[in-house]
Amino acid sequence: MPVYKSPGKKELKEILKRPGIDQAKISKIVRPILDKVKRSGDDALKKLALEYDHVELDSLWVSEAEFATADAQVQDTLKEAIQVAYANIKKFHEAQKQDDLIMEVMPGVICSRRSVPIQKVGLYIPGGTAPLFSTVLMLAIPAKIAGCKEIILASPTNRLGEINPVVLYTAKLVGVDKVLKVGGAQAIAAMAYGTETVPKVHKIFGPGNQYVTAAKQLVAQTDVAIDMPAGPSEVLVVVDESSDAAFAAADLLSQAEHGGDSQVVLISTSVEKAEEINAEVEAQLEKLYRKDMAGQALEKSSVIVESRKEKIIKIINKYGPEHLIINTQDAEEIAEQVSNAGSVFIGAYTPESAGDYASGTNHTLPTNGWAKSFSGVSLDSYVKKITYQKIDEEGLLHLGPTIERMAEAEMLEAHKNAVTIRLKKLREDGISAATNKKPHKDLKSVLFGKR
Known part of the structure; x- marks a missing residue:
């Protein structure tokens, strides 16, 4: 990754520029898919599955027999790991419940605010290059805690018409038994418009590729709410002379391997540490199964050398990263001054992977600078706040x-x-x-x- 020493304002803007996506081009592909599903419902979903996923679906929904088969295919050690993550995520999100606010603002004037669950929600779980069963936990657990009455999960299948067994095991564990065997923009359309067998939902959650993201943004204009604007994954890692280079390199690569359009940025207080981490990144990259994909992301990533703490904090808040890892001696002090970030990881032994899987926080986070105005998914994402008054x-x-x-x-x-x-x-x-x-x-x- 190229190293930039104390870049000026103009240069910094270019360094932190996110990878560009041709939204107009993607929308031209996505809109016809949305229109087909809106017009032809289940029939369109089956035809699109054949066209894009090369699978002929007899049924759009996962059966009880398929759930049972999936359960038998998941190793007990993995089940145990998922159950630990489930417990932590559930515990943290249950703690986010808020009591009703009720007060008499002046004699005879009573005002109240209550949290009311969104009745119908759709959860999208990617299943392309990596079946993200962890996202099932992140999206379904708060939906269940909030009390959403209808929860639909959609995920693409393989060419045999099967959803990844770990995704199905996790869905069943959390208590979601309505799983749609459809992926891509067509899954978003089905949940946004409704079909003969797919109920229309009130809000759609979940990450996805650029086509899924475009579909969510298009249906959000007129038909359904979505969790947040989302784009390629990103991380900003801050290190100083005391930081372990291997730790920092692993953190950078853990985001780079998400996809070629991911972005990773390193801020180092010294050139020497920056060069040490760069060398470690190259060494670790060669051992990765997804090294080609991670390598593509690294080509668009950068290292910033900046020793001034106040300047580092300004860069963080200007960039507004999805994930922020602060691996410095004064990590807590810097973290306290962060105002724009999706999720913050403090200290040498807090890898971003912990938040992705099992620490308890949610990994569905705003990207592309939206952390300046959006929060990540939480229990609040699944409720509405209704106010009442009586005089x-x-x-x-x-x-x-x-x-x-x-x-x-x-x-x-x-x-x-x-x-x-x-x-x-x-x-x-x-x-x-x-x-x-x-x-x-x-x-x-x-x-x-x-x-």
């Missing part, structure tokens, strides 16, 4: 004049009148505002009528 007679007598004055100032006469006619009725009935009205003790029973 009693005395509450409206207190608050009404404020509303009237504000509505009048905005020249919204009907808004004002909605209050005025109520106040008039209260005054006609002889009701007046108590100056020392006591607050309600049981707000929930007042708001929702529960005894």
Whole structure:
């Protein structure tokens, strides 16, 4: 990877530029696929499976027999590992539950906010160059905890019409038994529009290749919500003179092997450490099964040499990486000043792989700089926040004049009148505002009528 010493603002912009994707070209391929599924439903899904995956599907859905076969094919040692990851991820996401917020903001005026699960969700699990069974855990666990009533999982098959057995085992473990044997843009279309057998969902989650990503963005314009804008995987690794070069090289390669369009960036406080890590990257690369793919990513990646801590923090926040690994003596101090990152890994013994699989945090994260405004997937991703309010007679007598004055100032006469006619009725009935009205003790029973 090329080394850049203390680059200026203009040079830094070029160094941190993400690999470009021709969105217009991809959309021209994806749109007809979406239209076919929208028009012809299940029949289109089967034809597209034959065209793109070279498989003739008798059924679009995984059967109980296929789940049982998959379970028998997964080694017990791998099952044990998945179960440990399952426990950690479940524990961390269950802790994200929030109590209902309810308060009396002024006498007689009660406001509340509650978390309500999204009813129908679709989870996309890639199955191309690497069947990401770990993503089943990351997406399905919070969906189950949130209480989503219908969860559909979609993943491509091999040429025998089979989904990777570990994906199926993990789905069953988490409690998802509706698995669609369809991948690519057509899977996104099926969940976004619905077909004869595939229900239309309210939100789609999950990573995918550039065609899946384009499909998600297109259907999100008019038909369904999506988790976040997503693109190729990326990592930014920060090291100093104390860092282990082998650790840093392994972290860089763990993202590079995701695909040729992935991006890895190293920030080193010294040229010597940068060169040491570069050499280690080359040595480790030769031993990788996916070395060609990782090599392509490294061709578009860079090393930045910068000794000033404040400058390093500025670079991090300007780039907004999906994954940020801080492997320095003052890692905690730097981490505390990070405002833009999908997930942060602190210290020499916290590899990004831990978050990808089993530490408990979610690995579905914003890429392409979207960490500046988007969070990664969490329990919050699967719920909506609904607000409630209830005002009693005395509450409206207190608050009404404020509303009237504000509505009048905005020249919204009907808004004002909605209050005025109520106040008039209260005054006609002889009701007046108590100056020392006591607050309600049981707000929930007042708001929702529960005894």
